[in-house]
Amino acid sequence: MEEKLKKAKDKVVQTQVWRSIFRQGWPTTDRNRLLTTINTLLLHLHPIKVKTHALKVRYTFCLGGITLFMFVIETVTGVLLMYYYRPTLEYAYQDIKDLEFTVTFGLFLRNMHRWAGHAMVLSVILHMCRVFYTGSYKPPREFNWVIGVQLLVITLLLSFTGYLLPWDQLSFWAVTVGTNMAKATPILGAEGPFSVLPANTDICFYLRGSEDISGNTLLRFYVLHCIFLPLVASGLMGVHFWRIRKDGGISGPL
Amino acid sequence: MGLKLGNSKNIHLPRAAVRESDREKSAIITVMDFLSRRWLLLIIGWAGFLFVSGITTLLTFVDFYKPKVIFGPSQRFKAGYPEEYPIGEVSTKWMSEYRVWLVRTKQGLYAFLGICRHLGCTPRWVPEEGLFKCPCHGSNYNMEGDVVGGPAPKPLWRVAVSLSPDGQIVVDKSVKEDRPGVREKSQFILPV
Numbered sequence: 001m002e003e004k005l006k007k008a009k010d011k012v013v014q015t016q017v018w019r020s021i022f023r024q025g026w027p028t029t030d031r032n033r034l035l036t037t038i039n040t041l042l043l044h045l046h047p048i049k050v051k052t053h054a055l056k057v058r059y060t061f062c063l064g065g066i067t068l069f070m071f072v073i074e075t076v077t078g079v080l081l082m083y084y085y086r087p088t089l090e091y092a093y094q095d096i097k098d099l100e101f102t103v104t105f106g107l108f109l110r111n112m113h114r115w116a117g118h119a120m121v122l123s124v125i126l127h128m129c130r131v132f133y134t135g136s137y138k139p140p141r142e143f144n145w146v147i148g149v150q151l152l153v154i155t156l157l158l159s160f161t162g163y164l165l166p167w168d169q170l171s172f173w174a175v176t177v178g179t180n181m182a183k184a185t186p187i188l189g190a191e192g193p194f195s196v197l198p199a200n201t202d203i204c205f206y207l208r209g210s211e212d213i214s215g216n217t218l219l220r221f222y223v224l225h226c227i228f229l230p231l232v233a234s235g236l237m238g239v240h241f242w243r244i245r246k247d248g249g250i251s252g253p254l
Numbered sequence: 255m256g257l258k259l260g261n262s263k264n265i266h267l268p269r270a271a272v273r274e275s276d277r278e279k280s281a282i283i284t285v286m287d288f289l290s291r292r293w294l295l296l297i298i299g300w301a302g303f304l305f306v307s308g309i310t311t312l313l314t315f316v317d318f319y320k321p322k323v324i325f326g327p328s329q330r331f332k333a334g335y336p337e338e339y340p341i342g343e344v345s346t347k348w349m350s351e352y353r354v355w356l357v358r359t360k361q362g363l364y365a366f367l368g369i370c371r372h373l374g375c376t377p378r379w380v381p382e383e384g385l386f387k388c389p390c391h392g393s394n395y396n397m398e399g400d401v402v403g404g405p406a407p408k409p410l411w412r413v414a415v416s417l418s419p420d421g422q423i424v425v426d427k428s429v430k431e432d433r434p435g436v437r438e439k440s441q442f443i444l445p446v
Contacts, residue, residue, distance in 0.1 A: 048306075173375055177390060180374040201320070210324045 032077075047245060053252040059134065060251055063127035067155075069234065070120035077113040084166065085165070087222035089215040092167035117159055136251040144243040147236055154233045157240050161225035164218060172213060175221075222227050256437055272299065297415040327352070335421055336363055336446040344379050344397065354425055355379060355386075357397060361438070362445040365412055365425050367411040371432075377410075386410065399432075414441040 012018055013153055028139065037043045085095045099106035128148065131137055137145035144238040164175040182204040183191040190202035197203075200211060209216030244250060331352055339345050339358040348354045353368040353376065366386075370377050375390035385402065386395040393404030400409045414429035423444065431437040 124360070173390065176375060177373040206319055209319075209321050214324070214325065214326060216321055 037142065049250055051249060051252060054250045060130060061126075063123050063130055064113075067120055067123045067127055069076070069118045070123060070239070071237070073116040074113060074120065075230065077109050077116065080109055081113060082226060087165065087218050089167075092165065092218060096166045117162060121155055121159050124152050128152060131251070134251060141243075141247045141251075144240060144247060147240045147243065151233065151236050152241060154236065156228055157202055158225060158229045158233065161221040161229065164213075164221045165225065167218060169203075175217070176213050179204055179213070180215075330424060330426045332418060333365075333423040334424050336423060336444065337416075340365060345379070346379050348425070349376075352425070352427070354427065356415075356423070356425075359397075359446075362443045363415060363423065364438075364443045365413045365415050367413055367427065367430065369411065370406060371401075371408040371410060372404065372406040399437075400434075409434070409437075412437045412442045415444045416441065417444065417446075 023039050024032050027033040027036045036048065081099065084106065086092065096110070099110055101107075103109075131145065131148070160175075160178060163178075164171050183189045183199075183202060185203050187196060188203040189195060190197055190199040190204065195202070199205065204210050205211060207217075207220075208214065209220045211219045268309050277332055325409070333348055333354075333356060336358070341358050341360060343358060345356040346356075348356065349368055355366040355368060357364055357366065370388040370390065370393055372388065372391055372393045375388050377386040377388040377393065377395065379385075380387050384397060386399075388394070388404065388406070391405050394402045394405035395406070395410050396402050398409070399412060401407075409432050411430045411432050413431075414426040416424045416426070418424045429441065431442050436442075
């Protein structure tokens with residue numbers, strides 16, 4: 001019996017399919033362990049060598065990792081919510097109600113998306129505090145700090161654009177107030193200092209797609225929330241993580 | 255094995271290389287060592303091309319993001335006959351549909367836009383206090399539309415009112431005015 005099992009295993013291991021997935025032998029030698037790390041998409045994100053201080057959780061509290069995890073949750077739950085949500089005046093509010101009361105696990109999905117969104121804003125801010133207090137923004141990491149600030153702005157914009165989508169009283173008036181502030185922008189806003197543009201061409205109008213919050217605004221914010229901002233965030237995150245490796249690995253005394 | 259260069263007069267060397275001997279003499283590098291006429295024209299040409307194509311692309315995108323037609327309720331509407339509005343009262347009849355208050359005083363009838371001048375919420379008419387009060391940040395306006403409290407920087411917008419041939423009031427929200435002295439005159443008040 002044992003003989004038969006061993007024979008079967010050898011047969012499987014020697015197939016082309018198996019060998020195309022697992023390109024080196026068992027990770028029993030240093031060389032094979034290294035090859036496994038290099039040849040696997042998920043493992044190759046990790047450095048081959050890890051400094052001892054990097055294992056201290058209390059130095060970073062894994063706040064950047066938590067933020068990434070929240071972004072992944074947002075992406076997965078967001079895509080699922082998109083199956084039932086239509087960004088129009090007629091359906092937006094009704095579809096949220098539909099999600100909450102009729103869709104299987106719809107309420108759970110919506111709440112997950114909402115709380116992970118809040119948690120992401122919180123963890124980004126805490127991550128920034130940690131980087132500041134440990135002095136991890138100093139050269140050669142100053143470039144990555146700037147990328148991080150851009151990611152903070154994108155996170156806040158994601159949060160703001162998502163706020164309008166339930167299309168209830170809270171979101172409507174919150175975004176009314178929020179976009180009205182854009183009118184006070186210098187030069188570009190209709191009511192700001194040095195204003196040159198009329199109310200139907202200023203930055204607030206571009207943001208809303210009309211003079212008041214309307215169906216245009218809802219659609220605009222939906223596209224920004226689901227397509228544009230996540231793509232920009234993903235690109236910046238790629239650069240952010242790549243820079244961590246280039247600047248000497250996870251934060252610690254250089 | 256040495257590289258045979260041939261007759262140096264027939265080779266187009268960069269200007270900098272040709273002037274090698276000159277440079278050693280003077281030890282001063284001038285801009286002309288790097289910027290020949292050909293290079294200058296090439297740089298100007300490319301810079302001009304990229305600038306023009308960049309600006310036009312940018313402007314096209316800016317224009318794309320501005321909607322040319324906006325669908326929504328009409329900015330002009332008929333608001334019934336002046337007799338329906340008692341003197342000294344603020345009518346909230348058209349608020350939910352058109353976001354407009356009609357006020358009739360002894361001087362005449364005028365209309366306010368129901369938009370707070372602070373950050374755009376909808377104030378509420380409180381008859382007991384004679385004030386328009388905004389729920390968002392507490393701006394208060396009196397019956398003249400002037401700010402009597404809260405953070406609002408400007409008085410309420412007044413909009414144009416007129417009479418149609420059939421005797422009904424016509425409110426036009428696209429014509430707005432908030433300057434004292436102008437807002438109480440001509441098209442912003444209906445002497446009824």
